[in-house]
Amino acid sequence: METLYAKGRKVVDEFITLEQFIIDQQSRFPHSTGAFSRLLRDISVAAKIVNRDIRRAGLVDIFGTTGRVNIHGEVQQKLDAMAHEEFVRALKRGGECCLIGSEEHAEAIPLSANGEGDGRYIVLLDPLDGSSNVDVNVSVGTIFSIYRLPDEYDTPTLEAALQPGSQQVAAGYIVYGSSTMLVYTTGNGVNGFTLDPSIGEFILSHPNIQIPKKGKIYSINEGNFNSFEEGLKRFLRWAQEEDKATGRPFTTRYIGSFVSDFHRNLLKGGIYMYPATRKNPEGKLRLMYEANPMAFIVEQAGGRASDGHRRILDIVPEKLHQRTPLFIGSEELVRTVEEFLQGKR
Numbered sequence: 386m387e388t389l390y391a392k393g394r395k396v397v398d399e400f401i402t403l404e405q406f407i408i409d410q411q412s413r414f415p416h417s418t419g420a421f422s423r424l425l426r427d428i429s430v431a432a433k434i435v436n437r438d439i440r441r442a443g444l445v446d447i448f449g450t451t452g453r454v455n456i457h458g459e460v461q462q463k464l465d466a467m468a469h470e471e472f473v474r475a476l477k478r479g480g481e482c483c484l485i486g487s488e489e490h491a492e493a494i495p496l497s498a499n500g501e502g503d504g505r506y507i508v509l510l511d512p513l514d515g516s517s518n519v520d521v522n523v524s525v526g527t528i529f530s531i532y533r534l535p536d537e538y539d540t541p542t543l544e545a546a547l548q549p550g551s552q553q554v555a556a557g558y559i560v561y562g563s564s565t566m567l568v569y570t571t572g573n574g575v576n577g578f579t580l581d582p583s584i585g586e587f588i589l590s591h592p593n594i595q596i597p598k599k600g601k602i603y604s605i606n607e608g609n610f611n612s613f614e615e616g617l618k619r620f621l622r623w624a625q626e627e628d629k630a631t632g633r634p635f636t637t638r639y640i641g642s643f644v645s646d647f648h649r650n651l652l653k654g655g656i657y658m659y660p661a662t663r664k665n666p667e668g669k670l671r672l673m674y675e676a677n678p679m680a681f682i683v684e685q686a687g688g689r690a691s692d693g694h695r696r697i698l699d700i701v702p703e704k705l706h707q708r709t710p711l712f713i714g715s716e717e718l719v720r721t722v723e724e725f726l727q728g729k730r
């Protein structure tokens with residue numbers, strides 16, 4: 386992983402805003418039109434507005450549900466709907482996005498079809514991740530995945546969006562926690578920016594994030610233990626055994642917001658697992674706007690992501706809202722779980 390330079394100078398001890406960083410990165414691509422930079426700017430603007438509303442969640446009437454059930458059979462939280470609308474509005478206004486796929490909308494949303502911009506980017510969104518935590522003041526997030534509209538498509542269709550994760554041009558998330566951070570990759574490493582509320586700017590605070598190869602933290606909803614497959618049960622027992630040499634027993638941490646559990650493990654080392662369960666035989670998390678973007682980020686940070694057997698980024702999607710089992714995090718931990726799942730241990 387190359388050291389981050391801006392105009393030839395090391396950047397770690399410099400005050401760099403997200404916008405400045407994006408423009409610096411853009412200058413490395415002489416033929417770039419700036420469209421991608423503008424798209425990232427639009428996403429960061431929507432993130433600031435969603436952040437503002439989440440911080441006031443208890444004060445204004447955005448608590449509770451909309452009363453509507455989304456395509457996943459989940460009762461939609463008001464903040465799910467608010468975040469969805471905010472990102473759609475920002476992407477429409479920006480004009481660089483031609484199609485949106487969102488957890489909160491059954492069909493893909495074409496933008497250019499009715500002449501609202503001739504953008505060439507497709508954005509997949511989990512507008513608010515960790516919805517079950519939003520009313521109890523626990524950190525939540527937003528996840529985004531970006532593809533280019535393939536040249537052979539004049540108009541954006543769902544088919545054009547169903548590309549394997551390996552085709553992503555960028556992916557990122559925003560975590561609305563003790564501070565608000567935006568973390569993203571364009572395939573040149575992973576960088577984190579912290580929102581400085583006093584100036585309303587995302588500032589480069591975590592350049593070149595690398596996930597530790599080993600980890601001692603596992604994140605899984607053990608309430609589903611009885612419906613886990615045998616290999617996974619054996620891995621969890623192994624992780625809980627006493628063994629100083631390998632630092633076991635490992636620690637369990639489960640916030641119940643994928644973004645927050647993932648972010649902690651990215652910085653400290655660890656693994657997040659949402660396997661197939663009786664309730665969710667294909668797993669719970671969605672491939673296009675949860676598993677794929679985080680898999681791109683974790684691989685760019687030196688980690689690993691699979692469904693226990695296949696690399697997440699190689700899965701060819703068939704449906705916008707399809708689910709997948711997910712094992713993601715420190716490389717060694719994910720490989721170990723795969724060995725247990727594949728009966729090699």
Ligand SMILES: O=P(O)(O)OC[C@H]1O[C@](O)(COP(=O)(O)O)[C@@H](O)[C@@H]1O
Nearest residue numbers: 511513514515516517606641642643
């Ligand atoms: O309550 P469970 O079954 O453990 O599921 C929690 C998981 O579901 C999610 O909330 C699903 O995401 P959404 O909140 O975006 O629907 C993840 O963030 C989280 O890790």
Ligand SMILES: [Mg+2]
Nearest residue numbers: 511514515675
């Ligand atoms: Mg989610």
Ligand SMILES: [Mg+2]
Nearest residue numbers: 488511513514
């Ligand atoms: Mg969500």
